[in-house]
Amino acid sequence: MLFDRIVRPAMYRLAYHDPEVVHERTVTLLSRAGTALRPVAKAYRTNDPANVLGLTFPNRIGLAAGMDKNGRALHAWPALGFGFVEVGTVTRHPQPGNPKPRLFSLPATDAVINRMGFNNDGAQALADRLAAHGKPAVPLGISIGKSKVTPLDEAVEDYRYSLRTLHPFADYFAINVSSPNTPGLRALQDKSALAELLAELRKTGAELGGDTPLLVKVAPDLTDDALAELLEVCLDHGVAGIIATNTTLSRAGIAPAEAALASETGGLSGRPLTERSAEVVRFVHEKTEGRLPIIGVGGILGPDDARRMLDAGASLVQIYTGFALHGPGLVRRVGRGLAAR
Numbered sequence: 001m002l003f004d005r006i007v008r009p010a011m012y013r014l015a016y017h018d019p020e021v022v023h024e025r026t027v028t029l030l031s032r033a034g035t036a037l038r039p040v041a042k043a044y045r046t047n048d049p050a051n052v053l054g055l056t057f058p059n060r061i062g063l064a065a066g067m068d069k070n071g072r073a074l075h076a077w078p079a080l081g082f083g084f085v086e087v088g089t090v091t092r093h094p095q096p097g098n099p100k101p102r103l104f105s106l107p108a109t110d111a112v113i114n115r116m117g118f119n120n121d122g123a124q125a126l127a128d129r130l131a132a133h134g135k136p137a138v139p140l141g142i143s144i145g146k147s148k149v150t151p152l153d154e155a156v157e158d159y160r161y162s163l164r165t166l167h168p169f170a171d172y173f174a175i176n177v178s179s180p181n182t183p184g185l186r187a188l189q190d191k192s193a194l195a196e197l198l199a200e201l202r203k204t205g206a207e208l209g210g211d212t213p214l215l216v217k218v219a220p221d222l223t224d225d226a227l228a229e230l231l232e233v234c235l236d237h238g239v240a241g242i243i244a245t246n247t248t249l250s251r252a253g254i255a256p257a258e259a260a261l262a263s264e265t266g267g268l269s270g271r272p273l274t275e276r277s278a279e280v281v282r283f284v285h286e287k288t289e290g291r292l293p294i295i296g297v298g299g300i301l302g303p304d305d306a307r308r309m310l311d312a313g314a315s316l317v318q319i320y321t322g323f324a325l326h327g328p329g330l331v332r333r334v335g336r337g338l339a340a341r
Contacts (some may be wrong), residue, residue: 003327012105019105019112023067023324030073030080037079044081044328046335052293052315053213053240055139055171059083059335061306064297064320065143065174065217069120071129074136081331085136086318087126088143089176092161094122095148098181104264105325108255110301111270112321114247117181118145123162130169142166143174143217145182152184155193156200163201167208175201178219178246180267186219191229198237213240220245220276220298224283231287241293243318244280248273270321274299278312285313301326303337310338 015021030037048059062084063077071087078085097119104113120126123144144162146155163173175197177188188194194216201214216234218227234242247267254262254272277298284294296314300306301322309317317338322330 003329007327008325018101019324020100020103023103027068027073030076033073033076033079037076040328041079044079044332044335046081046083046332046339048083048335048339050083050316053172053215055213057083057139057316060310060316060338061331061335062086062141062295062316062318063323064318065089065141065176066114066116067320067323071126074130074133074140078136078138080328081335082138083335084139084141084171084316086141086143086174088120088174089118089145089179090120090123090126090142090162090166091118091145091147092123092158093147093149094125095119102266104261104266106254106258106261106270107325108257109253109271110321110325111254111268111272112324113261113264113266113268115181115264115266117148118179123165127165127169130166135169139171140169141172141174141215142170143176145176145179146185146188148182152187155188156197159197160200160204163204164208167205167210167212170212172213172215172240173201174243175214175216176246178217180219180221180247180249189219189222189226189230191233194230194233195237198233198239202238215239215241215243215295217243217246218280218284220248220273220280221250222280227280227283228287231284231292234292235288239292241295241315242284242288243295243297244284244314245273245277245298247298248276250276269298270325271299271301274301274305278305278308281309281314282312300334301330303334306334306338307341310341 098117296309
């Protein structure tokens, strides 16, 4: 394909083979594209409406959190075929993230390892940008997480601040308690900690006079028992849905040619996660008897992967690594594949 054979290799050569530089340049270019993307939209958009979470999505394919953390290119993503956009993860406090290098491309594996560490400009900066430039033409999800400088026992107020600050703009919030790149964050998936967090966020949402859906993003590395306990808490506290899954700490599935990269710390995404993320989606769907809508994410690199997610019980899907490795043509292929389902 043109992107895989020519465009991506050229982008990496110009960036001295630094995936984070490629990422940053891509978002910057899209943020400046403006009306130049109008002809692109005609070729890439898919009309396949879905009603989920009380929202209408023009199609079932979303951009996962992590690609456009600070909402800089919000008006470009719908033109590339996405039916919804999730920005972030953002935190109460601006933070630079972990030391570089922290992003590693594994093209032979069709995967990425990242330990970005929630690098973002902060919740207030995102709110200011949204107030100045407006929301995209598709539903907007905002992923919120804990600042690294915030002690774990003060995490609830960190999330509440971001929720209050961004409440006027979000069509749904993703509560990220499952990234492996913020120390201690995954402890918030434990029953008591998650119950406290969700109770306070629901209370805060009610005080703000709105009923913006709250979704919990789960790790693929939880045991069935731990996941079942998490789902029980989510149901008890009126969570609107589940995002399954975040990146994995497992290194299974890495190609032998890229085995040296397996020692890099961080979360693995892409093809090695395809089977596990679908397993988690199926478990969530069966355990909750379909009561919680699911956004399936992880290892979606073609229409068949997306269809398997929907067959497992997902209502919507998200793409990030596949887009980063294979470009917007993947969004179009997946969109058309699901529309013909």
